[in-house]
Amino acid sequence: xxxxTQWVVGVNILSILWxxxxxxxxxxxxxxxxxxxxxxxxxxxxxxxxxxALAVILYRVATFNDCKSAAEDLQAEIKEARTALQQxxxxxx
Amino acid sequence: MPPKYSILLPTYNEKENLPVIVxxxxxxxxxxxxxxxxxxxxxxxxxxxxEVAKQLETIYGKDKILLRPRGKKLGLGTAYIHGMKHxxxxxxxxxxxxxxxxPKFILDFLKKxxxxxxxxxxxxxxxxxxxxxxxxxxxxxxxxGANFVSQLLLRPKVSDLTGSFRxxxxxxxxxxxxxxxSKGYVFQMEMMVRARQLNYTIGEVPITFVDRVYxxxxxxxxxxxxxxxxxxxxxxxx
Numbered sequence: 544x545x546x547x548t549q550w551v552v553g554v555n556i557l558s559i560l561w562x563x564x565x566x567x568x569x570x571x572x573x574x575x576x577x578x579x580x581x582x583x584x585x586x587x588x589x590x591x592x593x594x595x596a597l598a599v600i601l602y603r604v605a606t607f608n609d610c611k612s613a614a615e616d617l618q619a620e621i622k623e624a625r626t627a628l629q630q631x632x633x634x635x636x
Numbered sequence: 637m638p639p640k641y642s643i644l645l646p647t648y649n650e651k652e653n654l655p656v657i658v659x660x661x662x663x664x665x666x667x668x669x670x671x672x673x674x675x676x677x678x679x680x681x682x683x684x685x686x687e688v689a690k691q692l693e694t695i696y697g698k699d700k701i702l703l704r705p706r707g708k709k710l711g712l713g714t715a716y717i718h719g720m721k722h723x724x725x726x727x728x729x730x731x732x733x734x735x736x737x738x739p740k741f742i743l744d745f746l747k748k749x750x751x752x753x754x755x756x757x758x759x760x761x762x763x764x765x766x767x768x769x770x771x772x773x774x775x776x777x778x779x780x781g782a783n784f785v786s787q788l789l790l791r792p793k794v795s796d797l798t799g800s801f802r803x804x805x806x807x808x809x810x811x812x813x814x815x816x817x818s819k820g821y822v823f824q825m826e827m828m829v830r831a832r833q834l835n836y837t838i839g840e841v842p843i844t845f846v847d848r849v850y851x852x853x854x855x856x857x858x859x860x861x862x863x864x865x866x867x868x869x870x871x872x873x874x
Contacts (some may be wrong), residue, residue: 608761608844620660631695
């Protein structure tokens with residue numbers, strides 16, 4: 544199954560669950576008492592997910608390794624390479 | 637017989653970087669007595685990259701440096717196909733010729749591959765000691781954000797989809813290129829997604845990514861648009 548199909552199926556299942564909750568409100572006490580929450584459930588979930596995603600991304604940005612020494616080491620090795628290559632007869636412009 | 641490794645270096649205007657990267661590959665692989673060849677695929681660079689490559693061929697020998705230039709800029713995907721035709725190694729290593737990928741990591745790739753006889757080993761900026769150098773907050777945010785979205789939508793089981801420092805078993809790369817439809821930017825992502833689909837085993841090693849030293853680095857609005865297009869394409873088709 545393609546990823547897009549998986550998402551469409553998933554969203555459909557969730558929609559059906561949500562709609563059945565929404566329209567069967569008078570059958571149970573719980574759905575009656577929490578009608579407001581149920582009504583806005585998709586938006587609430589979306590906001591929760593958005594906050595979660597933002598937190599994860601920002602955490603990963605903050606912990607993204609900054610390899611300063613990698614750049615410095617490379618600079619040194621570039622010098623080394625140029626010297627060694629010139630000794631072997633390489634001509635830089 | 638010990639395995640042989642073919643390193644593909646597609647170049648376009650890399651006359652400053654090419655000698656350095658060839659020197660470094662030689663430095664790290666020769667010391668470990670690893671058998672290798674470097675295949676340079678130059679797409680008609682106007683800056684004289686090919687002349688530089690010819691000098692390197694003279695210094696390191698025709699068995700180590702193979703020049704397989706093409707007349708004009710034809711793109712990365714076809715450069716790999718072109719280079720692979722001439723490769724005699726058991727494994728193919730693909731890396732950028734602009735020094736953002738350091739050849740010393742090739743040794744880590746080899747070790748990782750041998751651990752579990754992986755079909756593919758891919759470098760990752762997002763794991764272990766891997767990372768980036770010289771990136772500001774915005775660039776890190778774009779990178780992490782793009783990575784988060786691609787993990788969410790594609791679930792590739794590879795932490796770094798857009799990286800292009802990788803090792804493949806030669807027949808595996810041949811099969812993957814055959815099954816990849818996209819060209820350009822998407823190509824690197826599609827290769828990993830298809831590898832998963834075809835049940836190839838993939839190992840990951842941490843790498844550091846250093847921003848290009850010479851020349852311009854490429855990350856602008858058009859790259860982001862291209863990335864989003866690629867992502868949606870793979871989302872809908874795989």
